[in-house]
Amino acid sequence: MKKTIALIALFLTAPAMAQTAPVLRPPPPDEGGLTGSVSDEKEWQDLGIAIPAFATDANQPTPANAQGTGALGVEVARVITADLRNNGLFLPVGPDALPRPAYVEIPAPVWGTWSGRNADMLVQGYVKAEGDGSLTIGCYLYDVALRQQLVQKDWRLGPADWRRGAHKCADLIYSRLSGENPFFDSKIAYIAETGPKGNRTKQLAIMDSDGANHRFITTGKATALTPRYSPDYKSIVYLSYLNGNPRIYVYDIAAGTQRLVTQSTNPTFAPRWSPDGRTILYSMAVNGNTDIYSVSVNGGPSRRLTDAPGIDVGGSFSPDGRQIVFESDRSGSQQVYIMNADGSNQRRISFFGGRAATPEWSPRGDQIAFTHIAGNFRIAVMNPSGGDLRHLTDSWQDEAPTWAPNGRIIQFFRTERNSGRASLWQVDLTGRNLRRLPTPVDASDPAWGPVLP
């Protein structure tokens, strides 16, 4: 018990020193990630967290659950538990293995119930049906050893958005205990794949960060590739072979309509949003020569940013919108370059052998994720000067990294040799927590959006 207090005190006051604290529990089993890369998260990862069923003041009917708010409270706690467990965060124990606190206990835990359970932290909460049909979901985080509330928040949501309440609670816990920015309450756009390798059907699809609320957007009649969510989640920019030629479209999610980003007889591809959602970067091939252009999301003339003979493609804005990291083969092979947002001051930053492709700037600004091609295709990160190269994965073909909104986790897709089957994966910056994301069919080209407000 003393060790627990010491650890928590250290953690709460000086996270950077936490690596000197004793380890209370053996680390979770290795799921195939690389080891020994970075270990600054070790101690807080080992916090045991009890997450009993959320209580309700009175079991009332809600469109969110056929059995009412009582059963919904169990589901909310399960979603929070899965969020933390699936991302290798802490050591959560969910509602199915715990006693169920009463509604009156939520703001005042019965400490004796929890202190004997090897739980360092306790998450309690409630679900309440409001008169207008909406739900209020409340979330409390307690330190069991200190017998103290660390943070509390509640959210009022439409019944269809009940999972967001659970994700918000998971975000609250994660942020309070790690000091990092939240990321669970976010969505992913990707390409769903079916059919034979020589003629894959590729559909645009979206889902929540935990894979729930999955939805196919396009039918697959026209091949769809490389989606990116707009920062406000209202639209998705992507490539479609509608009408036979590759062009980029902006798809309006609420309206279900789409429009061309730019009128051109040339192929356009590799679309990207600026952080403020006002500008779209795209690549266009003219007489076989591909360059990067930018255009206002409202249309109008495009601005050509690169003019090197060769392939300049992709691009990802720095979080402040001032710079763009992109790939070019102007040196003879794919390498990563940085330029100012107006195209000036283009300079290569990748100098470590092999090819370097698909750079994506971290939302925190401190790292660039990319595909390192040297034999195998591996997900790697470097700093914006091209230093501190670190590989996060090692498989036959991993490509197209996309950042979690907090810049701590990277998703990418992995292609299986010979079969060509692709799946979505994610890995944290330590390289230790590697896992496959469940999708209804094969999947590629993930694009992680920002945290919902």
Next chain:
Amino acid sequence: MTRKLATATVLAGAIALAACQSKAPQALPPQPAGSTPPPQAGGPVPGSQADFLAQMQGRDVIYFDTDRYNIDSEDVAALQGQAQWLMRYPNKRASIEGHSDERGTRDYNLALGERRANAAKNYLISLGVDAGRLATVSYGKERPVALGSDEASWAKNRRAVTVTID
């Protein structure tokens, strides 16, 4: 065999042919009057895509080295054959499909396929084919014709395929 497979895939893609071993489509759209000689018994309609494939004997496809898009001597022979056929049927248009192997990232491969298709197109233009008759489309790594993950398959997939438009 490889070329026959490539041919079959092109056909399948172009006209939704059901059986991939078929050499020619069962039905062809009508030809513009006066543009082609009358069909000969047993053979494909002269000036049709089927005729183009029969005449080319696999030379409707040219192949490239990894990350390259230059036209080598073997490609020159194939493109000369294509140009002669296109000059013989001046009303026919053609689309050149550029492809890459699977060992590249998606966006780059789209750009690379476009570069290969344009290399073929520009060579045909240099041989006298009117630029207005030629279109290009890149499929990047989306439409492999050889399905293995080995050098031999990749070499077959790094290609530009000329498809005449009936």
